Amino acid sequence: MTAGVLAVLAILFVMFAGFWTDWLWYRSVQYSSVFTKTLWTKVGMFAVFGLLMAVAVGVNIWIAHRLRPPLSAMSLEQQSLDRYRMSIAPYKKWVLLGVTALVGLIAGASAAGQWRTWLLWVNSVPFGKTDPQFGKDISFYAFDLPWYRFLLSFGFAAVVLSLLAAALVHYLYGGLRLTTPGARATAQATGHLSVLLGFFVALKAVAYWLDRYGLAVKSGDFKATDNWTGLKFVDANAYLPAKTILFCIAIICAVLFFATIWRRTWQLPVIGFGLMVLSAILIGGLYPAIVQKFQVQPNEQAKETPYIKKNIKATRDAYGIDASEVKDYSGTSKAGKQQLRDAADTTASTRLLDPNVVSPTFQQKQQVRGYYQFPAVLDVDRYKTKDGREQDTVVGLREINTDGIPEKNWINEHFKYTHGFGMVAAKGTTVDKDGAPAFSEKDLPPKGDKGDYQGRVYYGEKTNQYSIVGGPQKELDYADDEGEKTYTYKGKSGVNLSNPINRAAYAVNFNEPQILYSGAIGEGSRILYNRTPKDRVEAVAPWLTIDGDPYPAVVNGRIKWIVDAYTTSDNYPYSSRTTLGDTTEDSLTDGQRAVVARQNRVNYIRNSVKATVDAYSGQVQMYQWDKKDPVLKTWMKAFPGTVKPKSAIGNDLMDHLRYPQDLFKVQRELLTRYHVTSPSQFYSGSERWQIPDDPTHKGNAVPPYYLSLQMPDEKKQTFSLTTTFNPNKRETLGAFMAIDADPRSSGYGKIKMLRLPSNTTVSGPSQVQSKFNSDPNIAESLNLLKRGDSEIEYGNLLTVPLEGGLLYVEPVYVRGAGTNYPRMRKVLVTYGERIAFEDTLGQALDKVFDAEGDTGTGEQPEEPPASSDASVQEALKNVQDAYDDGQEALEKGDWKAYGKAQDDLKDAIKDAQDAESKAEKRAKKE
Structure with a gap:
């Protein structure tokens, strides 16, 4: 008995520990209102719908029991069930309570998971736009229809469970007969079950009515586009008249069915139900198939044009691409080479x-110690130079890297090595003379043009485990030539562990008993966890979808992680859906960086919130970015005070905000089809485009790039996010896209x-790389x-x-055998048919746009160097021929011929090198 009591208490404390630590x-992050609002909403949904389900099932069981026939009227079939009735009889009340409690718990738990649906419905804000078919505000589909569908599914579940339970009780007590000849059911059982x-058929009628509106958000296959x-x-x-x-x-x-209460026969309702099933087959299935076959298919484009037009408009509105501009661009230039060279700068x-x-x-160069690390993919930001230029x-x-701790133990991992230190920054447009980054912020303690700032990084992308700070145990701050410097955390972040109940709760929650009794924890000790920027913002705003690439910036003397967050919906009428995880994946994403969306399939998205996470204090601030977004307004109404107004964003923070990559990738994927507004096209x-593969990472989409760029119709450079498109199933360039970031x-x-x-x-990119x-x-230079x-x-x-044409620039890095890091050694520049491969960008541009022999087209191909040796000349001619064959095959899309040409090209280059080597040897002998 004692062991059993202790086991129950232990289970209860584990449950309490999870709740208490949350x-x-x-x-600790000052978002307790989010926790309480979410908790009470879940509890309310659990209680209300669990109670409704329990009452519905329990009442019908009780009614079925009350309507049981007298024992004398039971058939032999029912009398054989007497032993079951006798075994249940002493526990009837407990069985009733047990069954109703079980179905109530299951239904309540399922309903609690719909807390977002409830909050959206009860706090809904109108979109101010109506759908083109039914004239209803978009909010009906985004907020109301999901809630009505949930109520409908709950109603079906309650009716079906009640029907099954009532039928079982009627059978057990003689109201229903399965094998006995004659009447199969008593009048009371017939009326009850009818x-x-x-109710079931009435709910089906409601389902048919809601299905009419569901057609506006229904996904389906269509020749013109995927995910229609x-x-x-x-x-x-x-389908619409059929549903009516x-x-x-x-x-x-x-x-x-309801009339059976008086008629006591199922003849008419069964006929009616059969008619409904037959109508569903003929009207709901066969008739639409006939319309599709004989009306639509013979002239599909004309029939579908009005609906394609609606889909195009809705999709462009829902993804924020309705104001995108498409302009024709020749792709070739008539400018002189000197003009092109000047424009390139x-x-x-x-x-x-x-x-x-x-x-x-x-x-x-900047790790300093093995217990520090940098992310695999760094970030691009803007900072002003000393002369005020951006x-x-x-x-x-x-950031801290616990895998690099010299001696790993619990104290070192969680008490001593607690934080990283400092930002490292390098100029994006230049490198030093050794080909390494030209650092503008470096070393420990940090030195550079960022000035004085709090450089300790307690919260970061790589900081995944808990740390205990602020107590008697000193932390390692950083190490220099004079030795290790220690530090004690002075922030207010984390949870105080002075309370023994808190310590016990965290010992259970983290499965670490040492938290309960360790002497390294004392007065002032605080535990820090949920330390990645993404986790923190996602926790305080569980209704947001978080961008996969938070980035750091020095803002007002603090390192702030800037996190872009989205409001999404998958119920925007007529807007085509996309899968966020697939759309945002490219050659630079990985499992941690790629966006993981709660609603993976969406057809509406807005970058509605900009959030920051302080790298030292962990403080989370959220700012309203899109002031027109009705989804954000709805959530702000549900969680008042959690999102600050846009006006609260300071100038220093505004300098580092940018257009998010994940949203850009979603928009560019939609624009491969929806850049056209003509239904016929x-x-x-x-006119369909495709996103090209990254030429250096085959099989992965080319990522978008941040770049300060002056578009053809602009007067100055703007920090932009850029990408390219190929025509469908071709490798040439179809379009260039840039967004003001x-x-x-x-x-x-x-x-x-x-x-x-x-x-x-x-x-296109692949052809340029080829x-x-x-x-x-x-x-030869690469060799x-x-x-x-x-x-x-x-x-x-x-x-x-550039001046009507396209300039491609690609840096080339060399990772030497004696080093494990790359240095930039060469720059490829190509414009038209001219290619340069030089040590610096300036030299490469000079070579590509050399004014000598200027014809005014900027398109002169570069001739291979001449040689007096006949065998070398012949070998070089074979190289050029193989190259020309490859380009011709590439233009035609003949990949088999292209592969053969590439093999021939490799052989020709090798032959040319051998011929040149032999010619040099002959020259030396002579």
């Missing part, structure tokens, strides 16, 4: 430092696309760089619209 954490069936949402011709002209007819039939059928601040490549260089900057925080797919700009969020002619021969790899002179087991790494291939 409450303490929310209180009423329940009437909304009504098509067959929906509006066959079925609704009326279901109402009549329900009335017939002013059109873009070409970023040579690739944040995906140089993380190992940051790690090697500089694209690659940044990363030096949309239907034919003739600077929130201080009046054009922030404006999407501009430059569409190239459909017959363009302008190379051209680069197959150039014999560049191949020289690879000597001594060195490795080549390609940086981001940047695309810049």
Whole structure:
């Protein structure tokens, strides 16, 4: 008995520990209102719907028991069940309570999971826009319809469970017979079960009525696009009237079932139910198929045009791409080379430092100690130089890495090595003479142009485990030539462990008994956990979808993590759906960085909130960014005081905000189809684009790049987010897209696309990379760089619209055999057919735009160097021929021929190198 009591108490304390630690954490971040509102909403939903389900089932069991026939009237079949009735008889009340409690608990737990649906419904704010079919405000579909569907599903569950329970009781006590000849049910059982069936059919009528509106948010297959949402011709002209007819039939059928209370026969309701089933097959299934076959298919484009138009408009509105501009762009230039060379310096601040490549260089040069680390993909931000100019900057925080602790034990991992230290920043457009980043902020303690700031990083992307700070145990701050410096946390973050109940709760929650009795915990000790920016914002705003790439910035003397957050919905009528996890995946994302959405499939998204997390104190601040978003307004009404107004964003923070990458990737995926507004073009797919593969990471979409850029119709550079498109199933360039990513700009969020002619021969990213790899002179230079087991790494291939043409720039890094980090050694620049591969960007631009031999087109191909040796000349000719064959095959999309040409090119280059080597030997002998 004692052991049993102790076991129950232990289970209760484990449950209490989870609840208590959650409450303490929310209180520590000053968002206790989120915890209490969420908790009481779940408790209320659990209690109300659990009680409703228990009452519904319990009352019907009680009614069925009350309507049982007298024992004398029982058949032999029912008398054989006497032993079951006798065994239940002494415990009838307990059985009733047990069954109702069980179904109530299950129903309540299921209903508690719908707390978001309830809060959206009860706090709903109108969109101010109506759907084109029914004229209802969008809020009906986004907020009301999901709640009505939940109520409907709950009603069906209650009726079905009540029907099953009542039928079982009637059978057990003789009201129903299965094998005995004659009447199968008593009049009382017939009336009771008929009423329940009437409720079921009445709910089916409600379902038919709601299905009419559900057609506006229904997904389906359609030739014109994947993930079609909304009504098509067959929906509006066959399914919609069919649902209305079925609704009326279901109402009549329900009335017939209810009438059985007086008629005491199932003849009419069974006929009515059969009619409803037959109507569902003929009207709801066969008739739409006939309409599709004989009305739509013979002239599908004409029939579907009005609905395609509605889908295009709704999708562009829902994803914020309705104001995007598409302009024609020739892709070739008639400007002179000197004009092009001058424009190359002013059109873009070409970023040579690739944040995906140089993380190992940051790690090697600025890690300082093995217990620090940088993220695998660094971030791009803007900082002002000493002369006041804005500089694209690659940044990363030096975070703690517990795997690098010299001696791992519980004290070292959780008490001593608690935080990282300092931001490291490098100029994005230049490197030092050794090809390494030109650091503008570096070393420990931090030195550079960021001034004095709180550099300790207690909260970061890589900080995944708990730490206990502020107590008697000193922390390692940093180490220098004079030895280790210690520190004691002075912030108010975390939960105080002075209270023994708190210590016991966290000992249970983290499965670490030492928390309960360790002498390293004392007065002032605080436990820090949930330490990644994404986890903290997601916890205080569980109704937001968090961007996969938080980034750090020095703001008002503090390191702040800036987190973009989205409000989403999957019930925007006529707007096509997309899967966030797939859409935001590219060659730079991984399992941690890729956005993980609560609602993975969405058809409405807004970057409605900008949030910050203080790297020292862990304080979370959320700001209203999109003041028009009705979804955000609804959540702000549900959780008042959690989101600050946009006016509360200070100038220093505003300088570092930017347009988020994940939203941009969602929009560019939609724009591959929805950049056209003509239904006929949309239907034919003739103007469809595709996102190109990253030429250096085959099989993965090319990522968007932040770049300070001057678009053709602009007068100055703007911090932008850029990407390219290929025509569908082609490798040439189809379009260039840029969005103003600077929130201080009046054009922030404006999407501009430059569409190239459909017959363009302008190379796309893959073709540029292929051209680069197959150039014999560049191949020879690369072979020289690879000597001594060195490795080549390609940086981001940047695309810049320049005077009517397209300029491509790609840095090339070399990872030497004696080092484990890359240095930038070369820069590839190509414009038209001209290619340069030089040590610096300036030299490469000079070579590409050399004014000598200027024809005014800027398009002169570069000739291979001449040689007097006949065998060398022949070998070089074979290289050029193989290259030309490859380009011709690439243009035609003949990948088999292209592969053969690439093999021939490799052989030709090798033959040319051998011929040149032999020629040099002959020359020496002579």
